[in-house]
């Protein structure tokens with residue numbers, strides 16, 4: 131198990147040393163929020179302390195370089211320019227700022243995926259109600275991921291937007307984002323990618339994927355703080371998109387009756403923001419790059435496969451993951467107790483997991499007859515030993531239920 135290239139180059143002891151909470155908790159809730167490494171925590175806390183010591187505005191001025199570094203860091207991470215990045219409070223708001231900028235007309239078609247993220251789907255429903263645009267769901271292929279062939283057949287001149295979630299929140303699959311990007315490019319259709327669960331988990335290159343817009347958050351696989359995320363919008367598109375609301379960061383008030391919208395992605399931002407979070411996100415991205423995302427992605431996949439394999443050996447567990455390529459999110463049911471009960475019992479062993487409910491993904495989970503799921507999501511700082519301990523504790527949860 132340890133003779134892999136990843137094991138040769140990966141310094142697990144350092145990863146765990148940098149993450150002091152590894153000592154006290156078995157954290158398999160990285161798809162919820164990862165444990166922050168010490169340098170990220172230090173960046174956030176130092177900024178907050180400075181705000182308390184000298185004043186919020188003054189702290190921002192003094193830390194300007196550290197705070198503004200996030201744009202260059204994000205651009206390097208996903209291979210774009212810093213002017214194409216907007217930093218906002220979370221992935222959903224990043225997504226909204228782009229989506230609600232698109233001028234939909236009656237009959238425009240929005241093509242989306244079955245396992246689309248709940249908040250995105252709610253926004254489609256609202257947009258459809260407001261404008262008469264139509265939502266159409268791309269079927270899955272036989273492996274349970276968005277079918278590129280089906281998408282190709284759905285393309286016509288009324289398709290205004292292809293909008294999918296790269297890694298669905300509640301299953302192990304990775305949607306074929308780059309192949310979908312190829313279809314979008316060939317058709318000249320706008321392509322919006324929710325990469326909230328994939329940025330930080332796997333290498334992401336917006337040029338290679340071919341998306342026009344991408345959104346993500348800091349707290350998940352990037353290991354940044356809560357309350358911050360970012361948006362990428364392709365340069366040529368920025369000036370065509372007028373954000374749903376503007377403030378003094380997004381636009382300048384140039385004469386009594388006129389404003390000028392920022393020519394770059396700042397037009398999607400708010401004037402007031404979480405500067406400590408911005409500092410922390412910049413450090414989190416540098417930290418991820420320093421580990422080499424290729425290397426950590428290989429390790430995440432390997433740990434997740436180990437977990438799936440061990441879970442499948444347990445006769446009281448059903449693993450539900452789908453897809454040709456699988457990621458660090460592992461979902462399953464335990465025979466008998468509901469997922470919330472399993473989560474509660476695992477917490478007694480200081481094990482963190484989360485629960486996905488049918489209502490989070492009505493197109494996908496309802497069709498598969500799944501009411502709820504336990505979601506165990508691994509990161510590179512988790513260990514093989516933790517996977518084993520996790521399964522032992524799950525066996526104890528199962529044994530207790532039969533007493």
Ligand SMILES: Cc1ncc(COP(=O)(O)O)c(C=O)c1O
Nearest residue numbers: 220221222247295299324326347
């Ligand atoms: C696929 C996906 N998209 C978007 C989001 C929303 O992210 P945020 O809570 O930062 O708005 C999540 C959060 O779980 C997610 O899993």
